[in-house]
Amino acid sequence: MSQVRFDAVSKIFGGTPALTDLSLEVADGELLVLLGPSGCGKTTALRLLAGLEQVSSGTIHIDDADVTNMEPKDRDIAMVFQSYALYPHMSVRKNVEFPLKNAKLPAAEVAARVNEALATVSLTELADRKPGQLSGGQRQRVALARAIVRRPRVFLMDEPLSNLDATLRQQTRADIVALQRRLGVTTVYVTHDQVEAMTMGHRIAVMKGGVLQQVGKPLDLYNEPANAFVAGFLGSPGMNLVAGELRDGQIYIGGDLVGTSSVADTRDVTVGIRAENLRLADVGFSATVVVAEELGADVHVVCETATHERVVVRQAQHATVPTLGDTIALAATGQVYVFDRHTGARLS
Amino acid sequence: MSSRASLAPGGSVFRRRRDGWLGLALVLPALVIFAAFTYYPFFKNFQMGLFKAAPFPNLPSRYVGTAQFTTMLGSADFWDSVKSTAIYALITVPLGVIGGLVMAVLAHQQLRGIRIFRTIFSSSVVSSAAVAAVVFQVILSPQTGYLQTLGIHLPDITSSPTWGLPAMALVSAWQFVGLAFIILTAGLQSLPDEIMEASRVDGATAWTRLWRITFPLLSPTIFFCGVVGVIFSLQSFGQIDIMIGTSNATYTHTNVLIYAIYRLLHVSQNTGLAACYSIALFVITLLVTLIQFRLLEKRVHYAH
Ligand SMILES: Nc1ncnc2c1ncn2[C@@H]1O[C@H](COP(=O)(O)OP(=O)(O)OP(=O)(O)O)[C@@H](O)[C@H]1O
Ligand SMILES: [Mg+2]
Numbered sequence: 001m002s003q004v005r006f007d008a009v010s011k012i013f014g015g016t017p018a019l020t021d022l023s024l025e026v027a028d029g030e031l032l033v034l035l036g037p038s039g040c041g042k043t044t045a046l047r048l049l050a051g052l053e054q055v056s057s058g059t060i061h062i063d064d065a066d067v068t069n070m071e072p073k074d075r076d077i078a079m080v081f082q083s084y085a086l087y088p089h090m091s092v093r094k095n096v097e098f099p100l101k102n103a104k105l106p107a108a109e110v111a112a113r114v115n116e117a118l119a120t121v122s123l124t125e126l127a128d129r130k131p132g133q134l135s136g137g138q139r140q141r142v143a144l145a146r147a148i149v150r151r152p153r154v155f156l157m158d159e160p161l162s163n164l165d166a167t168l169r170q171q172t173r174a175d176i177v178a179l180q181r182r183l184g185v186t187t188v189y190v191t192h193d194q195v196e197a198m199t200m201g202h203r204i205a206v207m208k209g210g211v212l213q214q215v216g217k218p219l220d221l222y223n224e225p226a227n228a229f230v231a232g233f234l235g236s237p238g239m240n241l242v243a244g245e246l247r248d249g250q251i252y253i254g255g256d257l258v259g260t261s262s263v264a265d266t267r268d269v270t271v272g273i274r275a276e277n278l279r280l281a282d283v284g285f286s287a288t289v290v291v292a293e294e295l296g297a298d299v300h301v302v303c304e305t306a307t308h309e310r311v312v313v314r315q316a317q318h319a320t321v322p323t324l325g326d327t328i329a330l331a332a333t334g335q336v337y338v339f340d341r342h343t344g345a346r347l348s
Numbered sequence: 349m350s351s352r353a354s355l356a357p358g359g360s361v362f363r364r365r366r367d368g369w370l371g372l373a374l375v376l377p378a379l380v381i382f383a384a385f386t387y388y389p390f391f392k393n394f395q396m397g398l399f400k401a402a403p404f405p406n407l408p409s410r411y412v413g414t415a416q417f418t419t420m421l422g423s424a425d426f427w428d429s430v431k432s433t434a435i436y437a438l439i440t441v442p443l444g445v446i447g448g449l450v451m452a453v454l455a456h457q458q459l460r461g462i463r464i465f466r467t468i469f470s471s472s473v474v475s476s477a478a479v480a481a482v483v484f485q486v487i488l489s490p491q492t493g494y495l496q497t498l499g500i501h502l503p504d505i506t507s508s509p510t511w512g513l514p515a516m517a518l519v520s521a522w523q524f525v526g527l528a529f530i531i532l533t534a535g536l537q538s539l540p541d542e543i544m545e546a547s548r549v550d551g552a553t554a555w556t557r558l559w560r561i562t563f564p565l566l567s568p569t570i571f572f573c574g575v576v577g578v579i580f581s582l583q584s585f586g587q588i589d590i591m592i593g594t595s596n597a598t599y600t601h602t603n604v605l606i607y608a609i610y611r612l613l614h615v616s617q618n619t620g621l622a623a624c625y626s627i628a629l630f631v632i633t634l635l636v637t638l639i640q641f642r643l644l645e646k647r648v649h650y651a652h
Contacts, residue, residue: 052545073551085546089564098560102551146550 002063002153002186003028004049009058011044018044020210022058026154029184031177033201035191035233041210042190046156049188051075062153073102078147079156082163084139086131086146093118093127096145103150117149120179137168144176148183155180155187161196173200194234198222206230223335228344231272231337237312240278242285242305243341244271251336253285254306256329259336261348269347270339275300275314277334280322284331287311289322303328396623409620420624425608429625430632432513433582433604437636439517440524440581445573447521448528453558455529456536466533472526477586484519485591506592509601516591516602520584527580528573535569536562571644575637582633585610605629 004026011019019041026032034042047053049060051072059068067075078099087095096117100110118124121141131139140160147155160176161169177200180187191197197204198218206213206221206229214226218234225231231239244253249264251257253271287303290310299321301313313330315321322328338347397416399409420426451469455462472480487494490504505515539562547561563570585606592602603611605625612622 050545050549052548072545072548073553077549079546079549081542081546083540083542085540085542087543087547087561098547098552099550102553102556150550 003061004154004186004188005061006045006049007059007061009045009048009060010056011041011048011053012056017210019048022212024205024212024215026186026188027202028186030202031180031187031189031200033189033191033197033204034207035194035197035201035204036207036213037192037233040207042192042207043158044210045207046079046158046188046190049154050077050079050156075154076150076152077154077156078150078152080140080143080147080158080160082159084131084143084160084163086139086142088131091128091130092123092134092142092145095131095142096149099146099150113149113151117145120148121145136163137172140164140172144179148179148185151183151185153186155185155189157187157189159191160189161191162193169196176200194238195236198234204234206233208233224346225272225337226346228270228272228339228346231339231346235274237275237300237314239272239274239337240311241339242271242273242309242311243307244269244338246338246347251338256283256285258285258332261336261338263338263348265347268341270341270344272337272339273311273332274334275312277332277336278311278313278330279315279333280313281329281331284329286327286329288327289324291324292321303330393623393626396619397627399620401617401619412620416620416624417627420621420628425603426625426628428600429603429605429608430628432602433606433629433632435513436517436520436584436604437578437581439514440520440584441574441577443518443521444524444528444577444580445570447525448532448573449570451525451529452532452536453562455533469529470526470533472523473530474526475523477523477584478590480519480523481587481590484515484522484587488515512592512601516584516588517581519587519591520581523584523587524577524580528577531573531576532566532569535566539565571640574644575640578636578640579633582606582629582636605632 006022006024009019009022010017022041022045024032034045036042044053048055051067051070051074055068059066061067062075062077087098090098093114096114097110100113105113115124118127121144123138123141123145126134126138131142134142140163143160147157157176161172164172173196189200201218203215203217204221205215208229214221214230216224221230222234225234225239228239228241232241242253244251244258245267246252246261246263246269247266249261251259251261251269251271258271258273285305287305290302290304293300293302294317296317298317299315299319301315301322303311303313305311311330339345340347398411398413400412400416401409455466455469475483485493488502488505490496490502493502495502503511505511543561543565544557547557552560582604583606584604588602588604588607589610606629609622609625609629612618612625
């Protein structure tokens with residue numbers, strides 16, 4: 001059993017804050033995804049946990065031990081780097097052996113565990129190759145084998161799939177999830193890809209500009225986003241966000257009524273509607289069709305509102321696709337969210 | 349078949365030819381300088397080896413074919429010089445490379461004030477042979493040297509047949525260590541960060557990281573440093589001239605090839621034989637470098 005706990009952790013690089021006041025717990029056996037756009041501090045959080053970077057303030061615990069100032073080698077963690085960071089001069093076997101040799105395990109146990117790890121990632125045949133003689137996907141698996149062979153308390157993975165092509169990424173994603181569930185090792189997984197986050201994580205922690213926005217189960221974040229940023233970041237496409245008004249609990253876009261809110265207030269707001277909750281209707285707010293993206297099973301109809309905001313409507317493939325350039329009316333069929341126009345905080 | 353082949357050939361050839369002229373114009377100054385100071389003397393040297401200098405100045409020299417090469421190869425002096433040169437390099441290069449490596453690894457630590465040490469460690473590069481000679485005279489002199497005042501009694505290197513050559517090689521290593529330090533520091537700094545970090549996370553101690561990761565990854569740079577070191581040591585001249593000199597009785601023990609060439613040319617005025625020695629030095633440098641590439645390069649790990 002291993003838990004990870006960040007307590008008010010901040011990291012400042014020469015005056016610029018990269019991570020601000022992060023408090024976060026990862027439960028035993030959980031796969032927690034750190035999700036956010038480029039530069040939001042995901043890697044920084046991971047490197048602080050690994051001990052490759054020193055915190056500016058705050059503490060980090062693994063189980064009950066305060067590891068804040070511990071050397072990486074004493075933390076009992078394994079990390080998969082974005083570039084894989086394989087040792088180019090060592091064979092695959094030597095790469096995987098390296099952490100065990102450092103731990104001074106008996107030779108017989110080293111051999112047994114290395115063989116097991118190589119078999120787990122189906123690399124037994126390539127054990128004597130050098131990393132330079134492997135494909136990207138194979139290198140990625142060596143990096144995984146090198147991590148699992150340790151049986152560490154925590155796995156850290158920094159965008160381990162970003163160098164793979166789309167097909168391989170999808171497959172490896174499933175492999176990593178299966179492996180993590182089987183081994184039950186507490187894992188912190190960094191990505192900027194929300195599909196990866198939704199499909200892999202037990203929970204997701206969404207970050208922006210070094211600040212944690214929301215933590216929760218994938219569907220909870222999807223259905224109950226805490227703010228406009230989380231709403232817009234999760235889902236493909238992300239939630240449509242359009243300037244609107246709240247008048248006594250009635251929600252309007254461009255003067256047209258689109259839904260009701262539990263907040264009986266009157267103010268300017270940002271209105272959020274998921275693409276699957278919009279449909280072409282006779283009455284609704286008006287928008288101009290810009291492009292229709294055929295995805296096979298469904299069609300994304302991209303429109304522009306009168307105030308030039310982008311709105312995407314998801315339609316089933318067999319539905320009639322409106323003509324480009326036409327002005328249409330859109331109505332909400334599901335939940336309509338309202339966010340504070342300035343802070344982005346969810347109002348209802 | 350490719351779309352490239354369907355491009356109008358006229359245009360691209362024209363463009364290439366113009367680029368060619370521009371390129372030539374740009375390298376011309378360098379070519380002229382190389383021709384005047386490197387290529388011409390280099391080939392002229394071969395010609396000089398075939399002519400015997402007249403016993404008095406201003407008289408025409410005489411064509412003797414390969415006679416002077418035969419003389420050189422049969423002379424004990426020449427082979428003594430070759431042996432001295434070999435010993436000299438065998439002391440200078442390992443000492444310089446290992447010294448440079450130790451200093452580079454030490455200075456690579458992220459410590460406060462490390463820049464001062466980097467400057468100190470690389471300072472021997474900017475010291476001329478004359479400065480190096482004076483520094484070591486101040487340290488080693490049996491009459492007034494530092495070591496003497498510390499109670500360490502040294503033989504006089506200007507008269508000791510045993511210690512003259514190693515002492516000169518030591519000065520040479522001191523000179524080379526700064527360059528080795530700079531080359532190896534650059535090598536260390538270009539090692540991929542993530543690999544070094546991976547080894548820290550993988551539980552390796554600093555010592556293991558050094559031997560199992562840093563040195564193997566640095567091996568191409570260490571190899572390069574060795575090649576440069578050999579070439580450097582084969583050309584050491586200044587400190588021998590200043591500290592031993594041509595008049596001193598022990599010069600025969602520090603008579604490395606480059607110094608022998610100088611003596612033949614300026615003391616004996618024997619331009620023909622000096623040219624033959626120069627060619628011998630060139631051939632030796634070439635052979636040693638080729639052998640280094642053949643033998644050592646196989647053991648070097650180049651990262652991908
Ligand atoms: N060593 C460093 N020195 C200075 N600034 C840094 C350093 N490392 C990161 N930063 C800054 O900290 C911020 C967060 O960086 P971080 O690498 O954690 O982002 P990230 O979320 O991993 O982004 P990406 O998805 O692009 O990898 C960025 O603004 C970055 O420029
Ligand atoms: Mg990153």
